[in-house]
Amino acid sequence: MGLIVDKILLGHGSGGKLMHELIREHFGPSFGIEGFSDAAILDVDSRKLAFTTDSYVVSPLFFPGGNIGDLAVYGTVNDLSVSGAEPLFLSAGFIIEEGFSIERLKDIVLSMARAAKEAGVKIVAGDTKVVNKGKGDGVFINTAGIGVLHEGMEISPLRIRKGDKVLINSEIGNHGIAVISERNGICFDPPVVSDTRPLNGIVRSIREFGEDVHFMRDPTRGGLATTLKEAALESRKNIRIRETSLPIAPQVKGACDLLGLDPLYVANEGALVAFVSPGSAEAIVNSMRGHAHGTETRIIGEVEDSAESMVLLQTRIGGNRIIEMLQGEQLPRIC
């Protein structure tokens, strides 16, 4: 009597297993797309361009450390950045609910302008639609972006090799906890703020390592766990990480205990995971630490030879835990 999923559930938008199935079974075959990554890589007149799009439906629109506006800019900038590209141009489409305050819209738009400036990209095209009251939730934003690939960089999960070091630039779980605490009126001292920020600068800081950077991704919805599992599946390698190396703020850990969440599955908006050659790992860590968004960069694990596509977490007490992809929804509408 297994229940058949014949309707779209919130879980289909959570970045986890359900969404993967939706893409694999419906979008992929219909559009004739086979590989899936954060951005499409296009050959145009011998130049390699990266192209991507993303929609933002975060609720609430304003949260500690950011709002839907800067999220919409940084999210797309980051998808291009982790594809190994320098983001250049963005479009912005707005779906606004009738009755929405123009003052709030102005705040959002100004944040977008500031974010674009910070990331060094230009918003060059846009669209506005208004829907009846009750048919939207304030404002939804779509952005698309174009960037140019860094010379010598080729980012692909297929380039992940045995022995690669797995790096992360910052603490995990801050964005998701910031949003959920705002949504539920929970306060932390010191407050947990979203890590929404552009990653193109930190990627630029390691561009000189070119081929030694094999794969990068920003673990947003589905969290670090889902990103690592995707990398393991796509590369057909095992990944082993150490719990003691994972940077998690005490308030985030406390909030997760309270809410029954697992920080490994909580969304980030300014985290960068990189798989790099062991020989250059230390130098890459040092370069990333030299950047404002990478001072906490560290090695959290290694790629192993076995082809079972497993992600293993070595726990603090020396046990093992198998990490799977996010199942269903953990926190809907987080970005």
Next chain:
Amino acid sequence: MKAILNELKRMTGLIKRPLRLMEVCGTHTVAIFRHGIRDVIPKETALLSGPGCPVCVTSVKDVDAAVSMSKMTGVILATFGDMMRVPGGEQSLNDARSEGADIRIFYSPMDALRTAMEEKGREVVFFATGFETTSPLIAATVSEAERRGVDNFSIYSTHKLVPPALKALLDSPDVMVDGFILPGHVSTIIGSKPYQFISSQYKKPGVITGFEAEEIIEGIFMLVKQIYDCRSEVEIQYSKVVREEGNPAAVSVIERCFEPCDAHWRGIGTIPGSGLRLREEYKRFNALLKLRPGVPDNPEPAACSCGDVLRGIKTPPECGMFGSACTPESPVGACMVSTEGSCSAYYKYGAYRG
């Protein structure tokens, strides 16, 4: 901790038989996987999951009643998020919501009461599920609703009590357990006394245990030590939080609003005195009496082994549907739905790979 693990190994070696310890609480089940506890304790010490996840033991009929009420005109059904995906006889609350029912998720019943006060024209029904940890909150909310004279708020109580369920387990001849890792959070409220029958009547040891890796290992150590010493007592490892007398104020809040009643546990059956219903003087907050929903009589899925899993007779991978017909995306039994359900934990933490 090294010393404690060595001593544990020495004792299990001398006990010379495999031990079956049951963690009653779903939070423990998850914590045991997350910390990788099984990898560091002796193999002779098996850890079994018990009936301690409130979502998992909520019956098909109770879910059907909630679904039925959510579809009544003017009703806002308020629930804890975990209940959304639990399959009823025909639908889950998630299904009902995707068909337009107004179902809202709350972390606190007080927020649902606030919604009732804001939306006067609607009836807010709180689907009150949980053990002794959540029942004080619900009771306090009902008292508050009474104090403020809110007449468009009611609850559907499927609250359950842990000690009567343990008694039912110990009474069933096919359940083989050498000791209990007793729940930390529930015990914060009720203390250690309600478990005394485990040692006095059934001669089994029990240890109220915390949730950190070291605390769980210490709890296991204390259990094995009792077995080694041929003792059976109810001890508290989690003493930084749990007191012998519990939290009398919270208990009295529960007792003011609720009285024990028989309750149906999914997969286990009816356990006498294991549920909580609103007392006579609070019956105007009883959604079932207020709304009188039609509830279809649907059976529990026949092939589902939830009952055996909840009683520690089977481990989740021993169920024929585990990982094939029953997965977290399309669960058949409630143990696969809840984040703290043992099937979900086994699936999510990959234990089915052996």
